[in-house]
Amino acid sequence: MESGHGGEAGAVRGLELLWGLGERPNRGRRPAFTVDQIVRTAVGLADAEGLAAVSMRRIAEALGCTTMSLYRYVPGKAELLDLMTDAVMGEVPPADAAPGDWRTRLELSARADWALYHRHPWILRLPAGRPALGPNGFAWYESVLRVLTATGLPPEALVNVFDLVDAYVRGAARDALDAAAVERHSGLTDEQWWAARAHFWDAVFIPARYPVVASLRAAGALRHPRDRGFEFGLRLVLDSIETFVRNQPRRRDGTSARYETPCPQCGDPISHSSPTGRPRTYCSDACRQRAYRARRPRDRSEGKSGQG
Amino acid sequence: MESGHGGEAGAVRGLELLWGLGERPNRGRRPAFTVDQIVRTAVGLADAEGLAAVSMRRIAEALGCTTMSLYRYVPGKAELLDLMTDAVMGEVPPADAAPGDWRTRLELSARADWALYHRHPWILRLPAGRPALGPNGFAWYESVLRVLTATGLPPEALVNVFDLVDAYVRGAARDALDAAAVERHSGLTDEQWWAARAHFWDAVFIPARYPVVASLRAAGALRHPRDRGFEFGLRLVLDSIETFVRNQPRRRDGTSARYETPCPQCGDPISHSSPTGRPRTYCSDACRQRAYRARRPRDRSEGKSGQG
DNA sequence: CAGCGTATGCGTACAGCATAAACAATGAAA
DNA sequence: TTTCATTGTTTATGCTGTACGCATACGCTG
Structure with a gap:
């Protein structure tokens, strides 16, 4: 019943579901629903009638399938609750x-x-x-x-x-x-x-x-x-x-604390991007290119191609 | 399941239990337990194994009686949870x-x-x-x-x-x-x-x-x-x-807000007693005696005798 | 003391819950 | 077409709270 991963077995599967990392098998019967549909149904039920109304039976009933079908999509109720939580967290803007x-x-x-x-x-x-x-x-x-x-x-x-x-x-x-x-x-x-x-x-x-x-x-x-x-x-x-x-006392050097990750090329901290931009991987274009040139000669497929 | 009085029927009974207002009938079989015993057992169970372990069956088991016996003492689980809450609230000093x-x-x-x-x-x-x-x-x-x-x-x-x-x-x-x-x-x-x-x-x-x-x-x-x-x-x-x-701006008259009940005799506010003393009913001994004398001549049993 | 009335104690029963296990249906790959 | 992974369903288990009916114990009145 306790949310936040039941035991240890379903934990990794739960995380995969959360982050959408489960690769679809191309063999076998086609699933009738998506995890997202189930989660949305459960959220709707919780919103309308409270958490006590969220039972696997009710969700299945609302979706038009049997109770146990849901367990093909979700390891258990605890993981479903985690998915519900993360789903609604998406509503709040950054x-x-x-x-x-x-x-x-x-x-x-x-x-x-x-x-x-x-x-x-x-x-x-x-x-x-x-x-x-x-x-x-x-x-x-x-x-x-x-x-x-x-x-x-x-x-x-x-x-x-x-x-x-x-x-x-x-x-x-x-x-x-x-x-x-x-x-x-x-x-x-x-x-x-x-x-x-x-x-x-x-x-x-x-x-x-x-x-x-x-x-x-x-x-x-x-x-x-x-x-x-x-x-x-x-x-x-x-x-x-x-x-x-x-x-708050100022630091000795007059700077304030920095919360950046070091550049994987030169080690200097990467400055934050503007709210509209997206986060950077390297501190500068020079470092990005240096990293690119340094990886190119080897030509390993390990490199998984550069940061889209 | 929702605590804080189930429905409306058991609500008054629940409050009576909380405030210990239920008069014991002197006829019929003697109860084997007290409400307090049940509450304490439930609290112990909750402390040791969490709220999920608190079921009527477990409580009865710990007390050595059957499940349904508990319902002779408590209208339902919701009221029992209320009793548990108030019981532990007694632990914190004023x-x-x-x-x-x-x-x-x-x-x-x-x-x-x-x-x-x-x-x-x-x-x-x-x-x-x-x-x-x-x-x-x-x-x-x-x-x-x-x-x-x-x-x-x-x-x-x-x-x-x-x-x-x-x-x-x-x-x-x-x-x-x-x-x-x-x-x-x-x-x-x-x-x-x-x-x-x-x-x-x-x-x-x-x-x-x-x-x-x-x-x-x-x-x-x-x-x-x-x-x-x-x-x-x-x-x-x-x-x-x-x-x-x-x-906070001072009031016009320079006084601060008062949080006292008016004296039932003269209407003046009753000053708080010291932390060690107990609350007063009248603002002064004079008012107390006046109220006493005013009620005495009628000699009604309605008066229920003066505040112990 | 007998007997009545009442309150308690208990066994049964039911609806609902999550979920384990076995089995039937499906559909792409071999 | 056969194979077989994958999904959907059925059945069953052990929990939960609690409504109902009956047996039991006990004070009061006769």
Whole structure:
């Protein structure tokens, strides 16, 4: 049941599915569906009726096949959940595609996550410890981290900042969504829910015993919309990060931390491409050509042709 | 399955159980267990083997009775989960029992929550939207809010601050615990896990495509202990709250917001008791006696005698 | 003490879940 | 056409929560 790879056997197969590395066999019966169809069906089911409604039977029923057919496409339910997660992660645009400074972009990214969790509340019900990161999840991770490199923070602080924002957004979204789910489930608004239990609360809820809660409730502060609370917290979190970045001591040499991979030819760091461009393999055209000339004479097929 | 009251029928019964309001019938067969025994057994099971191991059959087995016997004590599993949650909430000491200013106390409270979630990781797997707050959960809620009243913030901001801290701690704890769970489940450390998939990552993980993640991984920043990350985030969150409180404009009359219930006799607000004392019902002894005298002459049994 | 009423304890039963294993159907390659 | 890998289906196992009916124990009233 635990997501993130069941056991160890299906793990590699799960990763292959995530990254679309499984080569199609050209022998045998033609598959009636694609993995993508199954994943999309499951996502639709989860969106519409919640994670509890996502069972192999229901998915098969929606697709018009038997339950066990699905196991020809997916090792198990855990892997399917991983695929679902990565599929919806593709909906959120890269954080570094937006213009502006790092704070603006980070804020936009957090809001995009918040919106994603609202579109697909079931994501937050899945364990996310060491996620079976697929291409979409990985691209998201990279893009947010890339935005944060503009802060000039050293590696560990950078990761900490990421974790802080991520933890807050996930936590706040979970609280808000659970509240909304209960509301939808019971068919009662928050106010109605409290009212229906009023006779009970009157018995236990002695105002003198819970003075602060009582007065907050009287002031109407306990039923303010959740969105405002999120915006409040987000602003404070970003404020604290900005302050932290400002107070960060400059490095001795006056430069800030670099987050580039060394050029495979000369070893110099490769500068980031612009948001619109695509990442480079070498630091310069000179190095690219040098590498090309250095590999050409051998003429091995091992080289798999140069970077499209 | 959804926690927080199944449907509407068992809801009141569930609340009665939470608050211990069910009167025992003195007729009929004596119950072999108490609700508390069942709850404690379930908590032990959840702590030891995770939430998935908590089934009515397993609980009954551990108690030495049949499955269906449990349903004589508890309406269903959802209510049992609520009881479990409130039971462990009793472990965390009241936030306002500690000495120090509001920041010190809030920090202590957050750390206590963090520790609680580590002792009982299954709490974070349960929906917590509009929780079926029991006495312990309510006392916790009240105590934290009471600590926050020292900030002098108005009601809505106060609740927002609470939600911010709560969301962050829950989110961070969930991330850390999920990671630990996966580690325990697979029996591999984070490093081993990555190493086992190295041959796969080499195929998809082109450093030039994910330069930031690659360099962070090379710098070892992705496998730092989670506790440090929590401390980092907590400090920043508290910093931001402190700044927010400092920048809060003073009220016109120079006073800060009050969070007291009005005295039922004279209407004046009742001042908070000290952390060691217990909450008061009236604002002063004079009012208490006045209320007593005003009720005495009628001599109605309605009065249920004065507040023990 | 007898007997009644009530509350508890238990066995059975059912619908739903994930999935293992064996078998039938399909369709490209030999 | 034969071969055989691949997909689809059928059947079965062991879980889960819980509705129902009946046996059992126990306090209260006679």
